[in-house]
Amino acid sequence: MGETGSLISRCSVLTSGYMESENQTCVSEFILLGVSEDVLLQPLLFGLFLSMYLVTSIGNLLIIVAVIMDSHLHTPMYFFLSNLSLADICFISTTIPKMLLNIQTQSKVITYAGCITQLYFFMLFGVLDNFLLTVMAYDRFVAICHPLHYTIIMNPRLCGLLLLASWIMTALHSLLQSLMVLRLSFCEELEIPHFFCELNQLIHLACSDTFLNDLVMYFATGLVAIVPLTGILFSYSKIVTSISRISSAGGKYKAFSTCGSHLSVVSLFYGTSLGVYLSSAAAQNSRASAIASVMYTVVTPMLNPFIYSLKNKDIKQALKKLFSQETFST
Template identity: 80%
Template structure:
């Protein structure tokens, strides 16, 4: 293909998960159901936390923000895929692709940092219970939330601006159901060295720093729990962070699984299928994990329906 000006040829083709016509209604129904469950479940979590005064604590404050980030994270990709299936088109404009890529990175990074902040919250609650309300005061919680937004904005803005400097061929095919940064960079007709460098540095930062904070927090938490003499005390201490630990395991487990599978499998289509786990399945399962493992959330959810 001849290289073209990206303003004259602002078209990408999203190949999606499958090109088989008979599978399209099944994929539409499946992803519509998953999206509705994700949206409804996370909205119920937010509603329960905002309406129940007993849940106006730092832990649930960050949980409500995580649910909001999950809704936005899924909304950046699934509605466009559903619209493409329904309208039987695979095209996405250059502007829409860049916008989708920017918000996907923004809310993905926000999820990442919020999980680290929630791990720190559990560390303070279990390791320094007498100073918990002093350390995790409303001002500190607000600053921590602001820091997660700033870091996520910087990461997505940096990668987004770097993508704007690239030029693309007349019509580029993306073997995915959304505009994923790495695949978009690979399709560029111009030099991508700086883009690759920035992407790998940002990915390394997002992968290492929050995960290191989570591992450090839980190392201290486990150490403190083991020092508790009674079995009931150990169970009570661990139950306060059980839901968060489950979500962390699911988020990083699926993300690592996608990374390892993409390294082992040459097919971009197979990578797109496995990426469904962390882009759609994880945000959908988070509300179930918190509502099933947390009696406070269950009680708050019962009130509107009682």
């Protein structure tokens, strides 16, 4: 089925209840069916996803450069924003380049090692996005509810610890889920109706017992989703309460504008994720789930730079300064 000389392959043991012998099949690759199998649509899909990938990478990279170059943006809020932009670039880079390569080479193959690696990094940067949004919500909570103590509370040491904790928790979660997939045995059905190696799809392909995998997947995924979302909702409930106590309308607008961009990104992230979850539960086939997944895997990282650049005056000024410096330098 795959190349026998493959460095990393997975052997699945196929047993029959009434047979004494066992057949072993080495699984060295999976087949990614992609968003559509229509040959005529492949050039269009290639151009569309390549454009979205370039826009996402360039947009987030500009935010990172702007934060680094502008000293006025050397604050906790923009420190976490630059890390969110980096996570978005890495997040989309785990899936789209492989998809584009498969379309260009007219191949749907991904190796077993490549599939597990893609699964690990996809979950790593996806969950990291989630934790960074939670940390940014806490930052806005301190800035609005405890403005006089903001610089004391959100000191560089705490910011570093919050970022480190986010990385450690996401790395452990991704490692756990990947190791759980490694214990599975796969049968001859190796077609993944998706454009990347998605955890739930891999578990469904297994021919061994998946009860433990399902248990770990739902528990761990629920933990890394519910806990951060609870933290975000708690932070914004306190923020809304604090803003409502401000007497002047101008003061309320100024306070709310400091977290407007973040609130928009949070709504987009959780809105698309929830939409994909609901559509996957309602859809009869997995191809519909793959199309819906484009929203949070591609569209959301692409829109984040636009949201922050359009709604944030500091980012807009930093980008204008950055472009003006490049213009004068040339």
